[in-house]
Amino acid sequence: MYTDDKGFSSITIAGLGLIGGSLAKSFHRLGIKLYGFDMSTKAINTAADSGIFHGLTDDIELISEFESDLIYACLPVTPCAVFLEDLKKLGIKTPVTDGASTKSSVVKAATGLNYCGGHPIAGKEVSGFENSDGNLFKGAFHILTPTADTDPYLCDKLETLHDAIGMKVARMTPEYHDRVFGSISHLPHITAFSLVEAVHEIDDNAFGFTGGGFRDFTRIAASNPKMWTDIFLDNKDNMLEFIDIYIEKLEEWKKNIIDGESTTIYERIDKARAIRQRLK
Amino acid sequence: MYTDDKGFSSITIAGLGLIGGSLAKSFHRLGIKLYGFDMSTKAINTAADSGIFHGLTDDIELISEFESDLIYACLPVTPCAVFLEDLKKLGIKTPVTDGASTKSSVVKAATGLNYCGGHPIAGKEVSGFENSDGNLFKGAFHILTPTADTDPYLCDKLETLHDAIGMKVARMTPEYHDRVFGSISHLPHITAFSLVEAVHEIDDNAFGFTGGGFRDFTRIAASNPKMWTDIFLDNKDNMLEFIDIYIEKLEEWKKNIIDGESTTIYERIDKARAIRQRLK
Numbered sequence: 001m002y003t004d005d006k007g008f009s010s011i012t013i014a015g016l017g018l019i020g021g022s023l024a025k026s027f028h029r030l031g032i033k034l035y036g037f038d039m040s041t042k043a044i045n046t047a048a049d050s051g052i053f054h055g056l057t058d059d060i061e062l063i064s065e066f067e068s069d070l071i072y073a074c075l076p077v078t079p080c081a082v083f084l085e086d087l088k089k090l091g092i093k094t095p096v097t098d099g100a101s102t103k104s105s106v107v108k109a110a111t112g113l114n115y116c117g118g119h120p121i122a123g124k125e126v127s128g129f130e131n132s133d134g135n136l137f138k139g140a141f142h143i144l145t146p147t148a149d150t151d152p153y154l155c156d157k158l159e160t161l162h163d164a165i166g167m168k169v170a171r172m173t174p175e176y177h178d179r180v181f182g183s184i185s186h187l188p189h190i191t192a193f194s195l196v197e198a199v200h201e202i203d204d205n206a207f208g209f210t211g212g213g214f215r216d217f218t219r220i221a222a223s224n225p226k227m228w229t230d231i232f233l234d235n236k237d238n239m240l241e242f243i244d245i246y247i248e249k250l251e252e253w254k255k256n257i258i259d260g261e262s263t264t265i266y267e268r269i270d271k272a273r274a275i276r277q278r279l280k
Numbered sequence: 281m282y283t284d285d286k287g288f289s290s291i292t293i294a295g296l297g298l299i300g301g302s303l304a305k306s307f308h309r310l311g312i313k314l315y316g317f318d319m320s321t322k323a324i325n326t327a328a329d330s331g332i333f334h335g336l337t338d339d340i341e342l343i344s345e346f347e348s349d350l351i352y353a354c355l356p357v358t359p360c361a362v363f364l365e366d367l368k369k370l371g372i373k374t375p376v377t378d379g380a381s382t383k384s385s386v387v388k389a390a391t392g393l394n395y396c397g398g399h400p401i402a403g404k405e406v407s408g409f410e411n412s413d414g415n416l417f418k419g420a421f422h423i424l425t426p427t428a429d430t431d432p433y434l435c436d437k438l439e440t441l442h443d444a445i446g447m448k449v450a451r452m453t454p455e456y457h458d459r460v461f462g463s464i465s466h467l468p469h470i471t472a473f474s475l476v477e478a479v480h481e482i483d484d485n486a487f488g489f490t491g492g493g494f495r496d497f498t499r500i501a502a503s504n505p506k507m508w509t510d511i512f513l514d515n516k517d518n519m520l521e522f523i524d525i526y527i528e529k530l531e532e533w534k535k536n537i538i539d540g541e542s543t544t545i546y547e548r549i550d551k552a553r554a555i556r557q558r559l560k
Binding site: 121122123140141143170179180181182183184185187188190191192193194195196197198199200201202203205206207209210211213214215216217218219220221222223225226228229232233236239240242243244245246247249250251253254257258260262265266267268269270271272273275276277278279 | 401402403420421423450459460461462463464465467468470471472473474475476477478479480481482483485486487489490491493494495496497498499500501502503505506508509512513516519520522523524525526527529530531533534537538540542545546547548549550551552553555556557558559
């Protein structure tokens with residue numbers, strides 16, 4: 001049971017979109033009192049209709065008037081960094097966490113706050129509070145990214161909080177987080193976008209013959225452009241390194257096909273299959 | 281209703297694996313009499329257990345003794361071409377079709393037979409008659425690849441047959457087939473294999489944090505190595521051209537990320553998303 005003395009009794013959700021709304025609905029079930037901030041009146045109104053917030057504002061200066069013991073920034077990378085800088089300017093002493101998809105730059109922006117970064121690993125192709133879901137995070141990973149400056153007590157409380165909503169919590173440095181998710185999330189998005197672009201260039205009519213396999217494979221190509229632009233640019237160094245490694249693999253495939261190296265091709269497929277089958 | 285006078289009354293399935301077995305189960309429901317050929321005793325025994333075959337043999341010379349009005353080769357590309365050559369040597373006059381995944385070389389091997397190529401677009405990650413499924417092809421595409429030499433009457437009868445088991449039938453040249461499926465099936469497999477290889481090289485521990493999205497995206501990496509080795513080598517020229525186009529897209533992503541071209545990145549994601557959303 002999530003109790004007041006070990007946990008947070010009140011949380012301010014900053015950013016009332018899909019992630020913020022889904023976290024709010026999850027936290028509400030734990031009996032946590034909720035406040036909300038968003039610059040969009042539409043988001044405020046949708047959140048108000050849910051009836052789970054004790055207070056809502058579109059004015060960042062009013063956040064300090066909410067009696068919350070955690071501010072949870074649920075914003076894309078670039079606005080998240082701006083928001084954290086603004087909290088510093090306002091002299092906010094309340095503990096802060098966030099859910100941005102890349103961590104290195106956000107963690108730097110938070111220097112000076114009582115802050116521990118995080119990243120709930122879940123999402124949908126749709127966005128907005130209206131699509132939020134209190135079950136979105138069940139069984140998913142939550143990555144905490146404490147640094148040497150992080151209060152260990154805050155990090156532990158955040159672990160308990162996310163554990164209480166059914167998440168698997170792991171801890172890693174912000175830099176390692178950006179390498180891990182650069183490789184298993186950001187690189188796959190680049191490969192899916194590039195595949196859709198390549199087929200479009202080869203023969204747009206070919207899309208007419210695709211089935212469930214191709215749709216599964218390119219599902220992640222239907223992602224929010226603003227969010228992903230920020231992610232690629234914020235995780236720039238890893239992206240460039242990883243795309244190069246990926247292109248090397250493709251060049252090796254070309255070489256194997258040109259040379260008709262059937263044994264090598266068989267072994268590469270067999271090895272990729274074995275790695276993939278571990279994931280089941 | 282699939283009737284004897286417009287359709288086939290008896291079919292010999294050559295190759296009693298997943299595809300051959302699934303087609304056999306589909307055709308059985310239409311009341312078609314079935315015969316089977318496979319060089320593997322295990323496959324013959326599994327097929328015999330299904331109770332849907334009137335005759336089974338592992339001796340290709342005995343196929344001519346089956347009273348069937350179609351031979352359907354359900355074999356991977358390379359053994360399929362060998363089988364078609366063998367039918368020619370045996371002087372088989374029965375109409376022949378096949379389901380191999382690439383068509384150009386198979387169609388060439390069939391010259392001299394009463395033949396029309398085809399490709400049922402469905403599959404599973406598992407193989408063998410024991411995993412075959414009479415519903416596998418429902419709603420899927422069947423591509424017929426007639427040439428100037430093909431008897432139009434055979435092509436029409438094959439269209440009626442596949443339509444009767446719930447498939448969407450399309451016709452294209454063997455060469456165009458190999459371009460279409462090179463782009464929407466063979467290229468995606470190369471990209472999935474390469475992605476699994478790249479993540480393995482970057483940090484094998486990263487796989488531990490993957491979720492449903494990554495599993496969906498790399499599902500096709502868990503494919504039969506023998507079958508896919510044949511496909512890549514048989515569709516060599518298209519593969520080399522398409523991998524080059526794909527690498528060009530990746531190089532453009534690298535350039536956009538290096539130069540911080542957020543507007544271009546946004547527009548590329550937005551366009552890929554729009555194309556992908558048409559597929560729903």
